[in-house]
Amino acid sequence: MASVASKSYESTPPLKVAFLGLGVMGLPMAGHLALAGHSVTVYNRTPAKAEAWVAEFGGSHAKTPRVAAQDAQIVFACVGNDDDLRSVVLGDDGAFAGMKQGAIFVDHTTASANVARELYDVAKGLGLHFVDAPVSGGQAGAVNGVLTVMCGGEQGAFDSIRDVAGAFARAVTLVGGPGAGQLAKMVNQICIAGLVQGLSEAIAFGQSADLDMKLVLDVISKGAAQSWQMENRGKTMVDGKFDFGFAVDWMRKDLSLVLDEARRNGARVPVTAVVDQFYADVQKQGGGRWDTSSLITRLKA
Structure with missing residues (x-):
């Protein structure tokens, strides 16, 4: 898969931005920002990735999040988990230490609502803005610049980042206050978990009944059973191919966030817990x- 697919960009005033974290999602997201005309400084824990990014897209790289964030109007981040996020935000070398008054930190990590609220409060005390903005669409969505972004925070900060984030997204929506973006992402993952398990059982059932499951999927995808998972994963599940897409390890991390939050808010998520x-x-x-569609492997004899 190419690091970034070509797309057309809406005209936005060029800004000085930073991007922290150049993993499978962050690298193409930062690339789209550069291709949209923004001046991008990147930081990655492994410097070689940052150097390779600069060689492909231009811009510059910094040795610390603090240096990357200096003079940036918006600082984007996409790292692994709550602790990784704190490590690039807080402390003497963290982004907050380098950001100027009024700058906006946009976190695309799938993290807890608690850390989002925590960092929002710290940012506010420093005269900064914080928007939690997890994404959906996977690596392909990042490469193609068509992610869905769910944001939590203040309206003013959101208004300032919405069109800029459009460089790598097709939908950027404010769903509520601090932490609401992360909660919306949890809703997203609950839906996916149930859908993939249902699709796995359906395909395994059809195969046991000696049906041509690719044909069956073509038929039922035109009816009420249609879903993104069926359209994009159904036939690869039939073929037993899982060496791509959103990894099981990442899904379990996300579902642990869901289950922790459910314990706090009293929500009942029995199917999610089983999946x-x-x-x-x-x-x-x-x-x-393996891709999350590998749930079907449990049902194979």
Whole structure:
């Protein structure tokens, strides 16, 4: 897969921005910002990735998040988890230490609502803005610049970043106050978990009944059973191909956030809890890096 696919960009005033974290999502997201005309400084824990990004897209790279964030109007981040996020935001070398008054930090990490609220409060005390903005669409969505971004924070800060984030997204929506973006992402993952398990059972059932499941999927995808998972994963599930897409390890991380939040807010998520354990079974099979559609492997004889 190419690091960034070509797309047309809406005209926005060029800004000085930073991007922290150049993983499978962050690298193309930062690339789209550069291709949209923004001046981008990147930081990555592994410097070689930052150097390779600069060689492809221009801009510059910094040795610390603090240096990357200096003079940036918007600082974007996409890292692994709550602790990774704190490590690039807080402390003497963190982004907050380098950001100028009024600058905006936009976090695309899938993290907890608690850390989003925590960092929002710290930012506010420093005269900064913080928007939690997890994304949906996977690596392909990042490469093609068509992610869905769910934002939590203040309206003014959101208005300032919406069109800029459009460089790598097709939808950027404010869903509520601090932490609301992360909660919306949890809703997204709950939906996906149930859909993939249902699709797995349906395909396994059809195969046991000796149906031509690719034909069946073509038929039922035109009716009420249609879903993104069916359209994009159904036939690869039939073929037993899982070496791509959103990894099981990442899904279990996300579902642990869901289950922790459910314990706090009293929500009942019994199907999600069961599917989380099914994903644990896939991990035990050595499938931690397989696509989430590999749930079907549990149902194979």
